[in-house]
Each structure stands twice: as C-alpha cells, then as structure tokens.
Amino acid sequence: MPAVFISYSRKDFYFAESLAFHLDREGIATWLDANHLAPGGDWAAEIDHALDEAKTVILVLTPDSVRSEYVRREWQRALAQGDRLILALFRSCKPPPELQHARRVDFCGAFRPALWRLTQLLATPRDAAAHQTTRLRFPVPPWVGIMTVMLASVFFVPMMIFGDWHGLAFTNEPIAFRIFYWLALPFFLGFIFWHSCIALLRRRMGMTRLALSLTLFTGVFGFYLLGRTGWIPAVTARTTAVQYSIIPTSVLTCIIGIGCVGLAIVILLRPEDLLRWCPTGKAWDSHRRGRVIRIPDLPTRFAELRRFQLLHDVEDAPAAARLRAELIRAGSVEASTDAMSVVLLTNRTTTAWLSQHAELLQKGVVTVIGSAIGLPPSLHWLWRRQWIDLRRWDATRRRKNPVPAVPEGMTRLRIPAVVRLNEHLLCATAGLLAVLANVVFSPKSSKSDTLAPRDWFGMLIAVVCIFWIVAAWQLIHRRTTQLRYTRRLRILSWLTLILSVGGLCFFVSLGGNALRTAPGATFVLALPFLLRWQTSRLAFWFPAPPVPGTKSAPRLNAPRKWDALLWAFLYMALWMLLLEVQT
Missing domain, CATH: 3.40.50.10140 (Toll/interleukin-1 receptor homology (TIR) domain)
Structure with a gap:
C-alpha cells in the first residue's frame, strides 16, 4: 500500500x-x-x-x-x-x-x-466515504486552553497588587498626568496581556517564554505574599507601602499554586498538545525526545555516507576536523576517489570559495551547515539541496547531543549548548559590572561637577562591561579566533577581579549589606577558572585565522542578533536583586 x-x-x-x-x-x-x-x-x-x-x-x-x-x-x-x-x-x-x-x-x-x-x-474506501466536517466543542487543544487560563489567572491579579484601585484619584497630580495615566493604562495592560495569553493562543509563544511568564508572575505573587506574612523581615520592610486590603491571602496562595502547577505541567508533564501548538523551533528537546521523532539522528546520517571527501574553507578547519572525526567514528571512510563530497558551510565561508565549487555543488554533494548562514542571491539554488543541520551540534558531548533538528531556515541563529553557556557567563559578568558602575556613579558617591577619582573608576568599570558584551557577541557570531578570545578573556578576567573587589568594597562603604556581596565575590573569584575550563571545549567553534587579504572578503554571514545585550540587562536586574541595589 x-x-x-x-x-x-x-x-x-x-x-x-x-x-x-x-x-x-x-x-x-x-x-x-x-x-x-x-x-x-x-x-x-x-x-x-x-x-x-x-x-x-x-x-x-x-x-x-x-x-x-x-x-x-x-x-x-x-x-x-x-x-x-x-x-x-x-x-x-x-x-x-x-x-x-x-x-x-x-x-x-x-x-x-x-x-x-x-x-x-x-x-474507509474512497467512494464510500461521505463528506464530513466535524466541529469540536473547544477551538484549541485542551492543554493549550488550560495553560491560557492559567496565564490569565496569574496575570490579572498581579495588576491589583500595585495599589488599591479605588484610591487612584491622584488628587495631588495635575489634570494632564491623570488623563495620560488613564489613557496609557489600557495600552500597558493590553501589551502584557498580548504577550502572555494572546501570544499563546496565536502560536507566538515557545516553551521558554511560557515558562518564564509563569515564573515571573508567580514570583511576583510569592514576593508580596511573603511581605504580608512577615516570614522574612527584609521582604516585609520592602513591601510595607503596598496596599493588600483588596487581595485576600487565600487568593494569593491560590494563584501561586496555579503558577506552580503550570510550571510543573510544562517542565514535568510535557503534554504533546503544547508541543504540537508550539511554533517551529521553539519547543524543548525534552518534549520530542523519545516521543514523536522519526528523523534519522546524526550518527545514522554519517554512517550512510560510507565513503566521503570533506571540503571546507580555510577558516572552517577546526570545525572540519571535529566533523571528520565524527564521520570516521560513525563508520564512514575518508577517500579521495569514488566518494561522496561533503561540503561544510559556516558564516566564515567566503563567497569566493563557494563560487569556485559551485559546479561541484550542483552535482549532488552533501551540504553540512555548521552555523547560521546567509546566501547571496547568486547562490540561492543551494536551498533546493537537502542539508544536514549541525548548528546545535556539540562536539564535546557524544551521548547527549540534541535531538534531530527541525526544518528551519539557514539564517536562524542556533548555537550549541556549550556556546550558550559561555555566552551566559560573559553576560552575567557584564551585568555585575553594570550594577557596580551604577553604584559608583550613584549620587551618594560624588556631587561635584568635575570628574572625581570615583567617577573615573566608574567609567573604567563601564568600559570593561562593554568589552564583556562585545566578547559575548563575537562568540555567538564566530567573529574571533580562539587565541584572540583566550587572550582577551584572560585580561578581562583579571581586570574584572580587581574592579569588582573595589566596587563591592565601595558598595559596603555606602551602607550596603556585606553578606549580599558574597554571591558576586564568589562568582568573580570562580570566573577565571570557569572560563579556562569552558574555552577548551570551544575549540571546534572558533574559526581559524583568516588568510592574509581575505579579512574583509564577503562571507555567508547571517543577520546579526543582539541576544547578548538582552541577557546582560537581565543579569543586571538579577544582580541588583541579589545586592539589594536600588536605582
């Protein structure tokens, strides 16, 4: 059949x-x-x-x-x-x-x-089957409807805890401010509601965003509930100005329970309804692994080649060396004649090199994508060739490689887990330095119109913070070699250690809690060792030094992404919470 x-x-x-x-x-x-x-x-x-x-x-x-x-x-x-x-x-x-x-x-x-x-x-036989249109009672899958109700539940009540709505008369505020407030409030609430509930119903929300939304709103409820109960005096002191009269404790507890159950459903239960509803590329591997996958994995794909000839540009030599080792480990044999040609393409591949091999590529070679790439119009015919996606392939993890990739475009930024981990380390460091720069630049430190030594110290911290963000951006976009990356991080690590010690001491001198500096101090002390251990695992990711004269040559660069800057801001907020820094 x-x-x-x-x-x-x-x-x-x-x-x-x-x-x-x-x-x-x-x-x-x-x-x-x-x-x-x-x-x-x-x-x-x-x-x-x-x-x-x-x-x-x-x-x-x-x-x-x-x-x-x-x-x-x-x-x-x-x-x-x-x-x-x-x-x-x-x-x-x-x-x-x-x-x-x-x-x-x-x-x-x-x-x-x-x-x-x-x-x-x-x-049913084709001729015997009757025309049918079956309408179900629910317009969305059951688990999607349940998660939407949970998101709505943990969204509307937090809007009430920012004050007693009946007391928002603004008697001491000008008329223009009152009009602006009541006109802007629906747009603000609608914006958050769109990004929480409507985005899920319209299939614009992935697993990570869903989990973060539940965590954020549930955390807000937990914070205010702790402030009411008085279990933690520091939290109670920070929430004394909040009106609680309109929200019973039972309601707060119920909503916290709803948020925790929602997180348990997403992380532990992992219903297939949510997987089927997710936009392509935004579901977690844990929802697919062992449940719906029939795509051949990488070892199977590599073993099917049997005899191969690996072609790559000069700067792709480190990634090609790891790829060659994996092909041989899978049972394939490298040969110069009577072999399948395997072409490795990354964002460091020059268009001149690719144009030289255009005739060979049109004969049916296997194309391997090592990173997000963008093809010029003259090479768009490559889209018609089925390719092997290695953008998330981690050469340092043999047993826990990602599940087979989903069919996504070549331009989408997908990076291995070890690269993502290093990006978070760099962004967390940048976030800590940004907080310390904010402390040094605080009004309590200097009120003079001229630049005091404290101001120069804060400027130095801010400059080093920018260098960390640039290093993270260059890492995920493969814009630096391993030697240059290692040297830069070695210098930045020692500078960060010195500047962080000074910044944390200055924070304590301004009246900050010394115990609050323990997480930051521990992180800064462990940072050089963490980066040194992680850098050795990134050898396959860094490009080789460019050939003289080709540094500015056109390459298969994908559109730039600014994830590093966003993560730096998020880590900055986290460090501010840990240090109890108020803007």
Missing part, C-alpha cells in the same frame, strides 16, 4: 511530525519530508516523486499552509493526479475554493478523537 503523503507548512512542523508518528503507530505508512529526504538530494524532485507514488494526501490546513506557495503546489499536483485529499484542520481558516468539497477532520480540539476519526476515514 503506498504511503500517505503529509503536506504541511514549515511553521506547523511539530503537528505534522506528531501526526505522522501516531499514524505510523496505527499501522498507516506515512511520508513526511523531514523523515525521508536524503541529504544532498534535490528535495523538490524527491517530494514530487513521493506525490506520484502516493494515492492519499493529508493536507495540514492552517493559515500558514494556505499562504504557502510550496503547499499550494503540492495539493494542486495531488488534485491533478486524482489523488484522495483529506484536510486535517489544525487552525481555523478558510480553505481555497478548490478544496471546499474535500473531506476534512477537525484537529482544532482534542487530538486523540480526531486521530481516531482520521484513521477511520483512511480505512
């Missing part, structure tokens, strides 16, 4: 992958491109061949698939061939006029009943 072809938009990959997995478990063979496309092949030709072989096509119907030109091409080809077409309605949308009379199954609600109806429809 020919396999059932599943047509979907890339933005609905998690649902399509789960649907194919469960249909296979029911004994129905499926063809999903991510599970069957071979590296190096022309994916458009292979998809056309699979469509020619299939007699039944399942179209995952969403607004994204309706807008996709590739999906339109697939279902139009299926109609032209007279194939049986079934619509799996995942998100409410209006199908194209040509599909108005196609059979459909509603997956907008519970997945299991809809899957049973789909299997029954597939088992």
Whole structure:
C-alpha cells in the first residue's frame, strides 16, 4: 500500500511530525519530508516523486499552509493526479475554493478523537466515504486552553497588587498626568496581556517564554505574599507601602499554586498538545525526545555516507576536523576517489570559495551547515539541496547531543549548548559590572561637577562591561579566533577581579549589606577558572585565522542578533536583586 503523503507548512512542523508518528503507530505508512529526504538530494524532485507514488494526501490546513506557495503546489499536483485529499484542520481558516468539497477532520480540539476519526476515514474506501466536517466543542487543544487560563489567572491579579484601585484619584497630580495615566493604562495592560495569553493562543509563544511568564508572575505573587506574612523581615520592610486590603491571602496562595502547577505541567508533564501548538523551533528537546521523532539522528546520517571527501574553507578547519572525526567514528571512510563530497558551510565561508565549487555543488554533494548562514542571491539554488543541520551540534558531548533538528531556515541563529553557556557567563559578568558602575556613579558617591577619582573608576568599570558584551557577541557570531578570545578573556578576567573587589568594597562603604556581596565575590573569584575550563571545549567553534587579504572578503554571514545585550540587562536586574541595589 503506498504511503500517505503529509503536506504541511514549515511553521506547523511539530503537528505534522506528531501526526505522522501516531499514524505510523496505527499501522498507516506515512511520508513526511523531514523523515525521508536524503541529504544532498534535490528535495523538490524527491517530494514530487513521493506525490506520484502516493494515492492519499493529508493536507495540514492552517493559515500558514494556505499562504504557502510550496503547499499550494503540492495539493494542486495531488488534485491533478486524482489523488484522495483529506484536510486535517489544525487552525481555523478558510480553505481555497478548490478544496471546499474535500473531506476534512477537525484537529482544532482534542487530538486523540480526531486521530481516531482520521484513521477511520483512511480505512474507509474512497467512494464510500461521505463528506464530513466535524466541529469540536473547544477551538484549541485542551492543554493549550488550560495553560491560557492559567496565564490569565496569574496575570490579572498581579495588576491589583500595585495599589488599591479605588484610591487612584491622584488628587495631588495635575489634570494632564491623570488623563495620560488613564489613557496609557489600557495600552500597558493590553501589551502584557498580548504577550502572555494572546501570544499563546496565536502560536507566538515557545516553551521558554511560557515558562518564564509563569515564573515571573508567580514570583511576583510569592514576593508580596511573603511581605504580608512577615516570614522574612527584609521582604516585609520592602513591601510595607503596598496596599493588600483588596487581595485576600487565600487568593494569593491560590494563584501561586496555579503558577506552580503550570510550571510543573510544562517542565514535568510535557503534554504533546503544547508541543504540537508550539511554533517551529521553539519547543524543548525534552518534549520530542523519545516521543514523536522519526528523523534519522546524526550518527545514522554519517554512517550512510560510507565513503566521503570533506571540503571546507580555510577558516572552517577546526570545525572540519571535529566533523571528520565524527564521520570516521560513525563508520564512514575518508577517500579521495569514488566518494561522496561533503561540503561544510559556516558564516566564515567566503563567497569566493563557494563560487569556485559551485559546479561541484550542483552535482549532488552533501551540504553540512555548521552555523547560521546567509546566501547571496547568486547562490540561492543551494536551498533546493537537502542539508544536514549541525548548528546545535556539540562536539564535546557524544551521548547527549540534541535531538534531530527541525526544518528551519539557514539564517536562524542556533548555537550549541556549550556556546550558550559561555555566552551566559560573559553576560552575567557584564551585568555585575553594570550594577557596580551604577553604584559608583550613584549620587551618594560624588556631587561635584568635575570628574572625581570615583567617577573615573566608574567609567573604567563601564568600559570593561562593554568589552564583556562585545566578547559575548563575537562568540555567538564566530567573529574571533580562539587565541584572540583566550587572550582577551584572560585580561578581562583579571581586570574584572580587581574592579569588582573595589566596587563591592565601595558598595559596603555606602551602607550596603556585606553578606549580599558574597554571591558576586564568589562568582568573580570562580570566573577565571570557569572560563579556562569552558574555552577548551570551544575549540571546534572558533574559526581559524583568516588568510592574509581575505579579512574583509564577503562571507555567508547571517543577520546579526543582539541576544547578548538582552541577557546582560537581565543579569543586571538579577544582580541588583541579589545586592539589594536600588536605582
């Protein structure tokens, strides 16, 4: 029996992958491109061949698939061939006029009943199957609805704890301020509500953002509940000005419980509804590992090559050395003749080198993507070649490598876990220095119009903070060599140690709690050892020194991302809480 072809938009990959997995478990063979496309092949030709072989096509119907030109091409080809077409309605949308009379199954609600109806429809002869449109009671999957209610619960009540709403008369404020406040308040509340509840319903929120939202609002409730109970005097002292009369303790406790249960659902229970609802690339590996994956892993992909010839640019030599070792470990043999050509591309690959090998690439070589890249218009034909994604591949972890990558664009910034860990170390250091610079520049330190020694000291701390952020940015974008990175961090580590000791002592001299400086002092003392241990694990990530004359040559650079700056601000806020620094 020919396999059932599943047509979907890339933005609905998690649902399509789960649907194919469960249909296979029911004994129905499926063809999903991510599970069957071979590296190096022309994916458009292979998809056309699979469509020619299939007699039944399942179209995952969403607004994204309706807008996709590739999906339109697939279902139009299926109609032209007279194939049986079934619509799996995942998100409410209006199908194209040509599909108005196609059979459909509603997956907008519970997945299991809809899957049973789909299997029954597939088992029914084509001529005997009646047209059906099944509407479910819930417009979203059950667990998505539950999480939305939880987010709404932990959102609205925190808005009440910033004061007694009945007392917001602003009798001492000018009329202009009152008008501005009451006009801006709905926009502020709507902005937060959009980024908490509506974003989840519209599939704009990933697992990390969902967990952070629950943690943030639950933490706010816990903070104010501690202030009311008086268990921790320091917290009570900070919250004495807050009006609690309109919020019973039972309500606070209930909402904290809702937030904790929501976190437990996301982290421990990991319902598949949330996985299927997530945008592509924004789900955690733990939700996919061992549950819905049928994509061959990296060792299987490497073993399929058998004989290979590795090609790479000069600056990609360190990454190529690790890739060659993994290919040999998987059972493949490096050979110069009668071998499959493997081309490694990173953001340090020059367009001149790639243009020199353009003729070879068009003959069906295996392309390996080592980092986020951007292709010039003259090389866009490479998109048609199925490639192996190693952007999140960690050469230092053999047993716990990420699950097979999801089909995402080459330009998306995906980095290994060890690189992400080093980025957080650098950003945490920058955040600590930013707080210490704020302490030194505080009004209590200097009120003179001229620059005092304290001001120069604060400026030096701020400059070193900027260098840490730049180092983190260069690390994630592979803009520095290992030698230069190591030397720079060695100098910055010692400067940070000296400046942090002075800044923390100055913080204590201004009346700060000496015990609060313990986390910062411990972190600064351990920083050189942590960075030295981590740098050795990053050898595969750094590019080799550029060839003279090619430093400014055009490369396959992806759009820049400023994650390092955002993380530095977040760590700055965390250090301010730990040190009890008030702006």
